[in-house]
Amino acid sequence: MIKLTTLINLAAEEAPSPVIPHPVEIIVGLIAFSLLFYVLKTKVVPKFEKAYEERTNAIEGGLERAEKAQVEAERVLRTYTTQLAEAQSEAQKIREESRVQGAAIIEDLREKAKEEAARITAAAQQSIEAERQQAITSLRNEVGALATELASKIVGEALDDQVRQSRIVDRFVADLEKSN
Amino acid sequence: MTIEKWNSLNLLEGEVRPGFRAPDAGDFVFPSIFGDSVLTTKPVILVFFSVILVSTFFIASSRKALVVPSKIQFAGEMVYGFVRNEIGKDVIGSEFQRFVPFLFTIFTFVLTNNIFGIIPLIQFPTMSRIGFPVAITIFVYLTYHFVAIRKHGLFKYLKDMCFMPGIPKFMYVILAPLELATYFVIRPLTLAMRLFGNMFAGHLLLILFTLGGEYMLHDKLIMKIFSVFSFGFSLGFTFFEFFVQCLQAYIFTLLSALYIAGALADEH
Secondary structure (H helix, E strand, C coil), X not given: CCEHHHHHHHHHHHCCCCCCCCHHHHHHHHHHHHHHXXXXXXXXXXXXXXXXXXXXXXXXXXXXXXXXXXXXHHHHHHHHHHHHXXXXXXXXXXXXXXXXXXXXXXXXXXXXXXXXXHHHHHHHXXXXXXXXXXXXXXXXXXXXXXXXXXXXXXHCCCCCCHHHHHHHHHHHHHHHHHHC | CCHHHHHHHCCCCCECCCCCCCCCHHHHCCCCCCCCCHHHCHHHHXXXXXXXXXXXXXXXXXXXXXXXXXXXXXXXXXXXXXXXXXXXXXXXXXXXXXXXXXXXXXXXHHHHHHHHHHCCCCCCCHHHCCHHXXXXXXXXXXXXXXXXXXXXXXXXXXXXXXXXXXXXXXXXXXXXXXXXXXXXXXXXXXXXXXXXXXXXXXXXXXXXXXXXXXXXXXXXXXXXXXXXXXXXXXXXHHHHHHHHHHHHHHXXXXXXXXXXXXXXXXXX
16 A cells, blocks of 8 residues: 555656746747737738728718718708798799789779770760751751741742741741740 | 645545545646657647637638628627727727737637637646747747837837836836846746646646546545535536636736737836
8 A cells, every 4th residue: 555645755756847848839839829820810810800891881881871861861851942932932923913913904904894885985975966966957957848838838938048048947946946 | 734744644644545646747748649759749739729720710700701790700700809909909009900910819829728628528728738828928028029129229118117207216226127027037927827827727626626526436435425526616617717718818818918018108
């Protein structure tokens, strides 16, 4: 049977100091690290950086596009609002104008109608007057002739003299008018 | 406590069933698979395997580089975006872009090799072999010094390092050596040791509880009951290890970014 102390002592003698590096292991470490460094630096890091950059660009680009769209939308909205306001004021103006024009037309028509009426009235009066005159004249003549004939028949006096005849008729008519 | 003291307490003294050996640093040494070359030991093969794994995954993930990513691209981009923005951009600032491939390599390389620790059948965190953290630290160390010297010039870089403004002159006697030690010794040492230590200790605990559980399972009944706890702990610890593995990958990358950021800053 072996005593524990002997075992411990044996172990202590056998074990190499763990804090003394083995030169080969240092060299292996240096080589392995360099290899890994080379691979990661040339193959991996640039790719990840590229992905990062693209992602940043994509996000920033997206934001930029959204901003642009927003600005565009606002611009269009402003245009439409302006156009709408313009159209409204235009419509208002047209309504106002047509109202004014309508009133003017009505006024004009009324004026014209009035004038027409006046003209028609005047023409009617004129024609009435003319006809009256004509009637008076023809009546006078006829009445004269009738009266003369009547008178000549009654009086038996030839009233050939034109002047006298006319004077007599006038007097007769004047009397007639007075009696009217 | 020394072994003699343990013995005097009479706790561990006694007969030990042969066949059980507590895990130690020896469990981190693997035999070569082909011949005697260290190049065919498990850790070395795993490191190269991780390079192939990470390369394949990210090439597949980034091959198409679509604006609307596929699932695999989304997964790859999530890791890349985390390193690029949360570590690179936030820590380094305006000039971060040219350091992204470097930080990305550190993070994926360390994370994959750490997680190997809990992947069934692989189950070995390669970063628990100190040579690998040292190798990455060499790159980080060279990078931040190179960046600073190129930006400020060697003389101004050293001057800014040793003589911080706004401190009483006599303090420089103490501060200048401290600052020099920080930049040239402490930073690389802690960077490599932190990662190594976490992975080493985590893996040691895991195998201790797994092997211990297995050992107790073949013992008396009472020991069989204890072995259940041992396996349970190792299971729970596996989840915790996953957390530590991710955290350490993050811390390693974050500190590298911080050192680069410090080198780029106008004043130290």
